[in-house]
Amino acid sequence: MQEDRFPGHRYLPYILILPSVAIIVIFLVVPFVQSVHQSFFTSTAFGTRTIFVGLRNYMRLFSSPDYHRSIVTTLVFSAFVILIGLSMSLAIAHLLNQRIRGRGFYQIALIWTYALSPAVAGTIWALMFAPATGIVPYIVAKLFGGYVLNWMTNGKLALLIVAAAATWKMLGYNIVFFLAGLQNVPGELLEAARVDGASGWLAFWRITFPMLSPTTTFLLFVNMLYSFFQVFGLIDIMTRGGPGDATNILVYKLYRDGFLYLNSGSASAQSFIIFIVISIAAVIQLRVATRKAVYAR
Numbered sequence: 556m557q558e559d560r561f562p563g564h565r566y567l568p569y570i571l572i573l574p575s576v577a578i579i580v581i582f583l584v585v586p587f588v589q590s591v592h593q594s595f596f597t598s599t600a601f602g603t604r605t606i607f608v609g610l611r612n613y614m615r616l617f618s619s620p621d622y623h624r625s626i627v628t629t630l631v632f633s634a635f636v637i638l639i640g641l642s643m644s645l646a647i648a649h650l651l652n653q654r655i656r657g658r659g660f661y662q663i664a665l666i667w668t669y670a671l672s673p674a675v676a677g678t679i680w681a682l683m684f685a686p687a688t689g690i691v692p693y694i695v696a697k698l699f700g701g702y703v704l705n706w707m708t709n710g711k712l713a714l715l716i717v718a719a720a721a722t723w724k725m726l727g728y729n730i731v732f733f734l735a736g737l738q739n740v741p742g743e744l745l746e747a748a749r750v751d752g753a754s755g756w757l758a759f760w761r762i763t764f765p766m767l768s769p770t771t772t773f774l775l776f777v778n779m780l781y782s783f784f785q786v787f788g789l790i791d792i793m794t795r796g797g798p799g800d801a802t803n804i805l806v807y808k809l810y811r812d813g814f815l816y817l818n819s820g821s822a823s824a825q826s827f828i829i830f831i832v833i834s835i836a837a838v839i840q841l842r843v844a845t846r847k848a849v850y851a852r
Contacts, residue, residue, distance in 0.1 A: 632714065645733050662730075744766075
């Protein structure tokens with residue numbers, strides 16, 4: 556088969572894919588194997604000596620109240636980013652899909668958030684909510700008789716604001732895909748529903764939303780990865796895991812243990828646990844969602 560496609564160049568396909576495979580192996584597979592290996596060891600602060608400890612790093616994690624608290628924080632944070640973020644994105648994309656004046660401007664204005672890095676997004680939100688100089692605490696104080704909105708001393712409020720910032724950061728990405736999916740919904744189906752007397756709300760839930768199931772499945776997976784792995788920069792800029800440990804999600808706890816407390820064995824064990832949990836959740840999610848997805852047009 557390969558000789559038919561590449562006459563006289565039997566090994567050309569392998570040569571062409573070799574750079575990509577090499578990058579994956581060097582920067583993904585090898586570090587992953589090293590991390591799994593390191594999770595069974597503990598080392599001195601400067602790494603001058605390593606000691607094999609077996610499953611002790613994992614046992615300490617599963618018995619640690621701090622790790623349990625970090626798991627709960629991550630689940631709450633991820634649920635907010637995924638559910639609220641996708642719901643808002645779908646609603647905004649549905650509005651942008653209507654024939655309104657200035658639709659192109661609104662589409663660009665709402666999509667640009669994805670162009671920002673997490674660190675820049677975190678800086679913007681940190682400045683907006685700064686207790687002494689931020690615009691949001693100033694407005695709240697004016698509206699509620701001098702109430703001081705100090706989220707740096709309120710753990711629940713800090714988690715809510717950080718989750719809102721992460722949701723806002725991902726909003727543009729979700730809108731782009733939902734908008735593309737909405738534009739691919741066959742107009743004749745919606746027209747037939749209107750002729751049959753279906754309301755706009757009923758047509759959306761019975762026709763439009765099922766047709767968006769492949770897009771929704773993809774965005775569920777992407778937003779899950781984002782909320783678990785890609786918000787480190789935002790949290791580091793805004794709260795550094797505080798106040799207390801209120802925003803110390805799993806990926807930030809991993810960073811703390813590995814780079815601040817120099818506990819590389821525990822950090823490696825945490826990374827492997829996160830990988831396994833995400834892999835299982837992704838497989839379940841994709842299998843369940845794919846069965847119910849509507850791909851026909």
